[in-house]
Amino acid sequence: MSTPLTVGDLADVDEPQERPLAFGLLVGGLVGFVASAVLLVERIRLAEDSDYVPTCSINPVLSCGNVMESAQAALLGFPNPIIGVATFPVVITTAAVLLAGARLARWYWLGLQAGVTVAFAFICWLVFQSLYRIGALCPYCMVVWAVVIPLFWYVTARNAAAGALGNDPDGRLADGLRDWRAPLVFGTYVVVVLLILERFWSYWSSLL
Numbered sequence: 001m002s003t004p005l006t007v008g009d010l011a012d013v014d015e016p017q018e019r020p021l022a023f024g025l026l027v028g029g030l031v032g033f034v035a036s037a038v039l040l041v042e043r044i045r046l047a048e049d050s051d052y053v054p055t056c057s058i059n060p061v062l063s064c065g066n067v068m069e070s071a072q073a074a075l076l077g078f079p080n081p082i083i084g085v086a087t088f089p090v091v092i093t094t095a096a097v098l099l100a101g102a103r104l105a106r107w108y109w110l111g112l113q114a115g116v117t118v119a120f121a122f123i124c125w126l127v128f129q130s131l132y133r134i135g136a137l138c139p140y141c142m143v144v145w146a147v148v149i150p151l152f153w154y155v156t157a158r159n160a161a162a163g164a165l166g167n168d169p170d171g172r173l174a175d176g177l178r179d180w181r182a183p184l185v186f187g188t189y190v191v192v193v194l195l196i197l198e199r200f201w202s203y204w205s206s207l208l
Helices: 007-012 018-048 064-068 081-099 106-134 139-161 172-199 201-206
Strands: none
Touching: 018 064, 018 081, 018 139, 064 106, 064 139, 081 106, 106 139, 106 172, 139 172, 172 201
């Protein structure tokens, strides 16, 4: 069982698991940034030409155009992809400094934790809205969903192991998240896939 760490210990901890985490952050950040940037370009083209058909509008279900034109696609008053374009570079930069050997302060990890937690809650909301309100899926959006899910679980597991999430006297939270982070990622994917299959089953079955 892992030994819980005090806040004062965090700055001096050399955590071997942070290197693979850094590679994961780098890949996830790059993929998320590219998907967000492409989606933003598509949104701009659609705004310029109402007859433009986005490259990710494939069929009645996989239809970026329907998603882009919905109110949910601009939750804060501007296109949602701008959030990804602005925030995924933070993930990429974090990965770069970790790979360079830097040790980040507890406040930084808590900030990153807040970011991935908000992102995870946001994509859960978007999944619900896409399935049960808009009635269409955006492939580029789903790429972002697929990236945010492991970012959330792996950053949370890292912070629990480092003692950054608060009191965990017997290390159960840290051990549980460390041992179950991959199954949690896989399980989240399975839930989303099953929801998609159930919601659009009439369309999928018509293709058989």
